Amino acid sequence: MKPTTLVFPIDEQNRILLGRKKRGFGADKYNGFGGKLEAGESFRDCAIRELFEESGLHGRPEDLECVAAFDFQFPFDESLTHVGYVYFLRTFTGHVEETDEMEPHWLTVDEIPYERMWDGDRQWLPMLLEGKKLKGPIVFGRDNSSVDKMDLTTVDTVLESEHLARIDLYING
C-alpha cells in the first residue's frame, strides 16, 4: 500500500478529534484523519489535504507536529503493508463536519474509545499524548487487524524522509 498520513487535531481544551470511519479499510473504527500519499505530494501536504477532505478542518503544513513513523506490516496480506506518519495539529480553522468517510467527534482523553480503535492504538496513542515521539514496526496477525508484535522506540525527532527509498518504490512500482 502507498504510505499514509494520520492527523489527530487537538483543541485548546486538550480534546482530540477522532472520526468513526464510515467506509474503506478500517471501517467502523475510530481513527485520526488521513489517507494515502498521492504521487509527487509531501507527507505534510497529504496530511493537510486528507484532514480537510475528511473533517472540514483547514490546517497549515508547518503547524503539523510529526509524532510518529510506523511501519504497519501485514505479513498475511503484504499488499496492505505501508509506512504511516502520525501528526498532531493544534492550530486549525474551519468547522468540523461529517463527511462521506468520517463521523467526527471531539473527545477528552478519558473518552478515547480504544475498544473501537485499531488494536495497537491503546498502547501508542497514550504515549504520544504524553509527549513521546515514536517509530518502529507494528505487525498485524492473520486477521489483518489484531497486533502480533510491536517494537516501538522513543525518538527525539521523527525523520519524515526516513522511508523515502521505500516510498519511491511504492509510488513508482
Ligand SMILES: Nc1nc2c([nH]c(=O)n2[C@H]2C[C@H](O)[C@@H](COP(=O)(O)OP(=O)(O)OP(=O)(O)O)O2)c(=O)[nH]1
Ligand atoms: N490508527 C491506526 N491506523 C491504522 C493502523 N493500521 C493501519 O493501516 N491504519 C490506517 C492508516 C490509514 O489511515 C488507514 C488506511 O489507509 P486509508 O485511509 O488510505 O484507507 P482507505 O481504504 O480508506 O483509502 P482511501 O480511499 O481513503 O484513500 O488505516 C493502526 O494500527 N492504527
